[in-house]
Structures are given as structure tokens and as C-alpha cells.
Amino acid sequence: MKMAPILLPLLLAGSLAEACEGLVVERQWIREAPPGARVMAGYAELRNEASSLLVINGVESPGYFEHTMIHETQLVEGRARMAPRETLEIAQAATLSLAPGGLHLMLMQPVSDLALGAEIPLTLQCGESRTEVRFLVRASAP
């Protein structure tokens, strides 16, 4: 490990890449899936505490979901559509909200049923860096 010991607590076991610089994730949760639903959505507040633009360009959760994407729900003339987003850009000191009806992490084909209260590791990708965060499965927003 080339990381300074002080950084170690910021890293979660098993992740070798550096964490996304400045990324702070709060109020993260995954909506509990109704029985039979094969797609879930993850929400969070993403804050950028670094002194430069933070660009998130992917999310993954191998072992929990077969397919994951960044999505945005858009309402156009009364119609809801989910559009994939390549990146999420967060300005210095800004907070980006992933919330119902808007930006979300699209979590498709869960490998098993994820019960209420389960903690699911999701990895946010920022270029070569990776931050792993545990998302709690909840019935509604924290």
C-alpha cells in the first residue's frame, strides 16, 4: 500500500484505487424494491470538498447488481423518461442531490433480493479513482 496511514480509514477494505478526491457522500439510500421488481434506484447527496471540479463517470456494484448506470428522470410534457447520464459534474464546494424524480443511480438486476436494512456497497468512479460507499436499503428517504 502506497497510501499514507492517515488516508487508510477513508478507504474501504478491498479497494486498491485512490478515493475520488474531495467526494463526500451523505444521506445515501436505495429504495426497497417491491416484490418482483428487478430494478432499483439509489439516491444520495454528493458534495465536492476538493478545490477543483469533481467528475463522476460511473457506478458499479459487482456482486449485487448485474448492470448499473447513472440516470436522470426528466419530465417532458407530462411524460417521465429515464435518460442515461455519462457524467455527474460537481463544482468546487457544491452539493449535487440525487433524489426521487431526478438524478439517480439505476441499479438493475439485483443478484439476490435485497431486504430492508441491507447495506449495499456501491463504487462511484471518478476517472481512475474509486470511492466505495455503503447504501442502506430503505422504504423512504432518510
Added chain:
Amino acid sequence: MAATDRTALALFVVIALLAFALGIHFARKNAPESSAPVEGMLWPSPPRLEAFMLDGADGKPLTEEVLAGKWTLLFFGFTHCPDVCPTTLSTLREVTSLLKDSPEFAKNGQVLFVSVDPARDAPADLAQYVGHFDRSFRAATAPPARLAALTSQLGILHTRVKLGSGEDYTVDHTASVLLIGPGLERLAVFSAPHAAPDLAARIRQIIEFLQD
């Protein structure tokens, strides 16, 4: 064709066109105006829901008769919809709970979820899906032709859109909540996004307005 026949035909066409234009004119004149007492309400001439037949989640046909005598909140979606659909169904559970103090809605109110993705949503699976939000919620779907008999008259649009490179797809769909009255009147169309207190207040106002 004789010349007189042609003149007669031309005259007939002109009269038909005039009648058609007049018809449009009066239809517009009599169309629901902005005089509706509640935002989203189709008033004073709410269109009537026409016959349809879906496959209910309870295994029985679900026709307009299931809506007769009820105040029905109608929402269209699909189970592979992780954001707008669960959010709206949670909102509708909150709405029904807020309306518990409306004796009329408490007695005769119901929520109906219609899947616009019959290829992936079997009617029987929809029971558990909506039951997750509220045991009293009804659900139904139908193969495209029978589904269209309901969606097209209500102006509900739904289009499949591919997601990524695999077989996955999502369905763009109208996210409005509709209120159907006890006489099958299409009383209101509430546009997304929905907030429970606002929806409940508007439904309460419409019921009170009609019961006065």
C-alpha cells in the same frame, strides 16, 4: 359522370366540410374551460370513460364496472421503473391516508395501477407489487390492443426505449395521476411531479364541489 352529378357531388363535399368545421367550432366552444374550480379538473364537461377490459391482478377481468360508484385514482407505470413509479405509488398511499377524514373518499375511494409493460409485467405479479405500497391498491394490465383501448382514450403515452447495449429497456410514459368519478367521469388530470398534501387537497376540493 354527368355534369349535374358532379355539381351535386361538389355541393355535397362543400356542405360536409362546412358541417365539419362548424362541428369543430362548437366542440371547441363547449370544451372544458379554465373555469374549473380546481387546477387539473376537467370541468364543466368532463369526458366519460369508455368501455375497456384489462386483466386484473386478482385474476379477474378489470373493466370500467370496477370503477363505477368509486372515486378512482389511476396511475400508469411498470415494475422495471425504479424512480417515478415507486415514488408515485408511495405518494398515492400518503394521499389515501390524508383523505381518511373525507367520509366519501374513505368509503368509495380506490387506487388503480395499470402497467404499460405487459411484456414483463404479468397480471398476477402486479398484485404483490402494488400490495407492497398498500394492500387495498388494485392493479391490472393487458396485451397491447386491449391496453390501448384504455390508454388512447385517456391520452396516456408510453414508448419503449432501449437501455444500454443489452436487452434492457425502459418505458417513457405519462406520469399523470387521473381522477375518475363514480359516474365514470374523467374528472381530473394531475400532472407530475406529485406532492401528497397538494394532491389530497385538490381531490378533497373536487369531491366537495361535486357533492354540494
